[in-house]
Amino acid sequence: MIHRLLWVTVFSLVLAMAFQVRSALARDAVTFALFTRGWPPFEMVVNGEPKGAALDIFRVSMPEGVGTLVQMVPASRSVLRVSGSGVYTRLECREWMEDADLYLWSEPVLTLQTVLLSRRNRVVEYNSPADLHGLVIGCIKFYRYPEVEPLFRSGEAVRYDVNSDMVLLRMLKAGRVDVALFDQFTVRWIINKSSELSMKDFHFASRPLGRTELRFAFNRHPGWEARLPEVNERIRANQERGVYKRIMERY
Numbered sequence: 001m002i003h004r005l006l007w008v009t010v011f012s013l014v015l016a017m018a019f020q021v022r023s024a025l026a027r028d029a030v031t032f033a034l035f036t037r038g039w040p041p042f043e044m045v046v047n048g049e050p051k052g053a054a055l056d057i058f059r060v061s062m063p064e065g066v067g068t069l070v071q072m073v074p075a076s077r078s079v080l081r082v083s084g085s086g087v088y089t090r091l092e093c094r095e096w097m098e099d100a101d102l103y104l105w106s107e108p109v110l111t112l113q114t115v116l117l118s119r120r121n122r123v124v125e126y127n128s129p130a131d132l133h134g135l136v137i138g139c140i141k142f143y144r145y146p147e148v149e150p151l152f153r154s155g156e157a158v159r160y161d162v163n164s165d166m167v168l169l170r171m172l173k174a175g176r177v178d179v180a181l182f183d184q185f186t187v188r189w190i191i192n193k194s195s196e197l198s199m200k201d202f203h204f205a206s207r208p209l210g211r212t213e214l215r216f217a218f219n220r221h222p223g224w225e226a227r228l229p230e231v232n233e234r235i236r237a238n239q240e241r242g243v244y245k246r247i248m249e250r251y
Contacts, residue, residue, distance in 0.1 A: 029067035030087045030218075032058045033076040040165075041189040041251035042091060045072065053185075054091045056247045057109060060238055061216065063230035080219045087224050092217040096144065100217075104225055107232045108213035110244055113184045114145065116205040117172060124179050126205040132157050138168045138180035145181055147209040165190055173201050181209065189251055 034050045035043050042054035050070045059068045071088075073079060079088040080103055091109065094100045118124035125131065129148060133156045139145060141161040151157035160177050162168045165186055172180045191197050216231065218224055238244055 028065065029069055030058075030062055030089055031069040031071050031079075033073045033079045033088050033090050034070055035076040035090075036072045036074050040186055040193075042185070053247055053251045056250075057091065057244060058089070058216075060243055060247075061106075061109065061231060061234050063227060063234060066227075080217055083220045084222070087218060087221045089216050089218045091214050093212040093214055095146065095212050097217070102220070104218040104220055104228060106216035106218075106228065107235050108215055109235055109239075110214040110248070112212050112214050113208040114147065114181055114210045114212075115184045115187065115208055116179055116181060117169075117187065117202045118179045118205070119172065119175065120201060120203055122175075122178070123203045124205065126207050126209060129156075132179065135178040136160050138162065138172055138177035140165065140168065140181075143181075145209070148181075166194070169194075169197055169202075173197065184208070185248065185251065 032055060034045075034052075034055070036045055038044050039054075040052070042052050044050075044052045050072055055070060062068050071079075076090060077092075077097075079085075080090060082088075093112065094105060097103070116124065116126045124135070129151055132148060132151055136158045137148065137151075138160050139162075141163050148157065152159045160171075162171065165182060168177070168180050168182075169187070169190060171177050191199055191202070218228075
């Protein structure tokens, strides 16, 4: 009986030690969950390989000694809801996530601006929501635009949703929508890479509709919260040295 009790105790200790080692190993690597449908220039799949500014930013932002992995995931946010299967992260804005408090958040990495585009032959400037009254506004389906949501609810402007930034730009150029909303990095990347679109086709309103902060969102893996100060220290150092600015200049 004593030997059996001793064996059970030893076995329990071995299991506990194995769990601690596994947890420690998991905290020594972070996996970026890349959205396979793409969000250029941040997340792209080129010839089957994950690419983009988000991965460059991710790799220079993790603490010293922490491995950086990339996993291509169709429903990329879903891995952030799992706490015990390793550390996962994405670049997100808190305003985009209805359940933002479920995740661990870093300090801001980049500021995203929502910009208003119109056609060169029918320029629309933006100073207040009143400038958009009566217009058909092209938007990306499921995206939230807090600055103009009241116009849609009141019927003072019409929201027209599509699934693709490229499709939305084509519609704007063809006059099927009056204006369209984009983040400033994505729209410039798409236009500059397109053979059918030119910056000369569009007018960028001089005032952005809004700004939001892009941060790393992590799943609540045991022990990772204690390493967030290291992540934030690395982010601050990169910002002071202009690391993120130089990365975005490449895109």
